[in-house]
C-alpha cells in the first residue's frame with residue numbers, strides 16, 4: 114500500500130519542475146545573474162540586486178516570493194539550506210526543520226510495528242518545526258545590506274494583490290486536489306488553493322499576506338511568537354499535530370562549516386550534515402575522477418558512462434544509509450568519508466564491465482513531489498545556492514489555518530523504521546532515527562564551485578535523493594565534459610541509488626542503443642522525470658545561466674545599469 118501510494122506520488126512529484134534561458138552581456142560591465150524556479154522570484158531577485166542588494170539579499174527576497182508564487186515547494190512552513198560565498202569566504206546556513214519535542218522513534222509505527230502509509234506524509238503529524246523564517250533572518254543579520262522590510266515586501270505584494278497563476282502551477286494544484294479526494298484524506302488544501310487550479314486567474318492569499326506582514330514588521334517573532342504561532346499551535350492541537358509554542362520558540366537556524374573539497378583543480382563548497390548531499394557529491398565526483406584518470410573518459414551519456422556513475426552511486430548510497438544523520442545527535446564520520454584514500458579505495462572496487470551484486474555493497478568504512486532551488490551571483494562575485502523544501506509537493510497538504518501557509522511533511526525524511534524505505538526509497542537506521550529536536554537527514558545539496566577563489570559554478574536541484582545525482586551530473590557535464598549551462602541542465606540525466614537493485618532511473622531522451630546495452634548488462638531501466646536544475650556558470654569573466662526546460666524557471670544574466 115505504501116509502495117502504491119509512493120509510486121503514485123512519484124508521478125506527481127516528478128512533474129515538478131519551463132523555462133526561459135540564458136542571456137549574456139558584454140564582459141566589460143559588471144554582471145549579476147539568477148537561475149530561479151519561476152519568473153516572479155527572478156524579477157524580484159534582479160530588482161533587489163539592481164537596487165544595490167547583494168546575493169544574500171536577493172536570496173531572502175526570492176525565498177519569500179516563492180512562498181507565495183511557488184506553493185508546491187516555496188515556503189515559510191518548511192526549511193532548507195543556503196550555501197554562501199561572500200567576500201571570498203564560504204559559509205553554510207542550516208535552516209532545516211527539527212522534530213517537535215513530542216516526536217519519538219516509533220511514532221509512525223502501527224500496533225504490528227509496520228510503518229503507517231501516510232502519517233509521515235500528509236496532515237499535521239507529518240510536520241517538523243519550520244525553519245525558513247529563522248533562516249532568512251539569520252542570513253540577513255550576518256550578510257544583509259538592504260533593509261529586511263524591503264526584502265519581505267515584494268512577497269506581501271504578490272500575496273495581497275495576487276499573481277497570475279501559471280499553467281504548470283494550475284495543473285499541479287488540480288491534480289493534487291484530485292489525489293487528496295481520491296484517498297479520502299481530510300485536508301483544508303482545496304479551501305485555500307482551489308482557485309489556483311485555474312491558469313490565468315489572479316490568485317490572492319490574504320491570510321498569507323497578513324502573516325508575511327507580521328514577519329516584515331517583527332522579524333522571527335512575527336512567526337515563532339504571537340498571532341502566527343497561535344494559528345500554528347491551534348491547528349496542530351485540533352488536527353493531531355505535535356508542534357507546541359515551546360517548540361516554536363526553541364527553533365534556531367544553525368551556521369555550519371560547509372564541506373569543502375578539491376576536485377580536478379576546482380574547490381567545491383557544498384552542504385554538510387544534516388544534508389547527505391555534500392559528502393555524497395564529494396564521494397561521487399571523487400570516484401569518477403579516480404576511475405577516469407586511469408581509464409579513457411567514456412563518451413557523455415554512453416552506456417559505459419552510465420554504468421560507471423551508477424556503480425559509484427551504489428557506494429555513495431550504502432554509506433548514506435549507515436553513517437549520515439544530524440551531526441548534533443550522531444557522530445558522523447565526515448573526515449573519513451571524504452578522505453581521498455578512502456574514495457580511491459571505493460573506486461578500485463568498481464568493475465567497469467559488470468554490475469556488482471547489490472547486497473554485497475556495504476557501507477565502506479569498516480573492513481569486512483517537492484523542493485526547489487535557486488542560484489544567484491551578484492555584481493561583486495558573491496554567490497548563493499539555496500535549496501528549500503516542504504518535502505513533497507505542497508508538503509503535508511495542510512494549511513496552518515488563519516496563517517495561510519502550507520506546512521511541511523519533512524518528518525518522512527527520518528528513518529521511521531530501520532531498513533524500511535522512506536518516500537524517496539532511502540533507507541537508514543540509528544543515525545537518522547527520530548528524536549526530539551533532531552533534524553531529519555536531507556539530500557538537498559546547494560553547491561558552489563570555485564576556481565582560484567572565483568565563483569565558477571552555482572548549482573542545485575529538487576528531487577529527493579535524485580538531487581545528489583542532478584548536482585553531481587551538473588558538475589560533470591560542465592567541468593568534465595565542457596557542456597554549456599543550458600546543455601548541462603537540459604540533457605537527459607540518470608540516477609542510481611543502490612536500491613531498488615540494479616535499477617537506473619533515466620530521463621526521456623537517451624539513445625535507445627545505450628539503454629539496450631545497459632539492459633543487456635543486467636540493469637533494469639526505468640524512465641522517469643526528476644529534478645529541476647538552476648545553474649549559473651562563469652567562463653572568462655562572463656556569466657551564463659540556465660534553468661531546466663522541464664520546469665517553469667527563469668534564468669537571466671543582467672549588467673549593472
Ligand code: DON
Nearest residue numbers: 483484504555556575576577
Ligand atoms: O530534504 C530532502 O532530501 C527532501 N525533503 C527533499 C524533497 C524534494 O526534493 C522533493 N522534490 N522534488
